[in-house]
Amino acid sequence: MIRPPITEFIAFLPAPNWEATRQFYEQTLGLPCALEQVDCCIYRAAGAGYLGFCRRAETPQPAERVILTLVTPAVDEWHAHLQAHGVEITKPPAYNERYHIYHLFARDPNGYLIEIQRFDDPRWSD
Template sequence: MSTHPQIDQQITFLSTYNLNVSTEFYEQKLGLELWLDQVTCRIYTVSGSGYLGLCQASEKSTPPIGKYSSVIFTLVTQQVDEWFEYLKERGVEFEKPPTLNQKYNIYHCFFRDPDGYLIEIQRFETNDNKKDITK
């Protein structure tokens, strides 16, 4: 049993060159719901108590690193193929279509947001019956 204080929510923040373009991508393409608008940062509900924050990079701040980053924003779902089709219909270009990765025993696909951040849609597999191992 852990003795650390409780954590109520989790937010991953990504900086963006153009908050308006990123807002359109995450709202219109991914369909994320705005949870809190802080003008230069917008926070979206991903699931439960998990959130994604997009913050406008200022001229004085370190610029967003996007495709040069080792950051991967992963969305876990049983419906990888459905998400792939849904996003393709909205003009999202994929770097990798849904594929079984035997090394990690996952089924996943990859695409990038307008700032070049890598987004993965993933399902955990089991060897015997391909059920969700996160339950």
């Protein structure tokens, strides 16, 4: 049986810090809001990959178990950009030998971890 197509991906997360969330994803990360709904905003992260945030009273606990990974060749540039915007960096850029990645971790206004990552594994292709 042939699998039916999947054309896009959206991960939805609750965002109790609504204004700070909008500021972070739109201004700091520069992600465009592809669709604004009644109490949600869906951001285009890359290609057909989206992050959706909905205004809710609470984040899942513990929020730090949620990791949103953005893949880019420009990890060091993102590190400087996030620092310039006062974003909490929880782990500065470092090479992870086990996974063959170069990455950093930061925290968004809701407590979610943001990983900025570059794959150095030759098996990974765009």
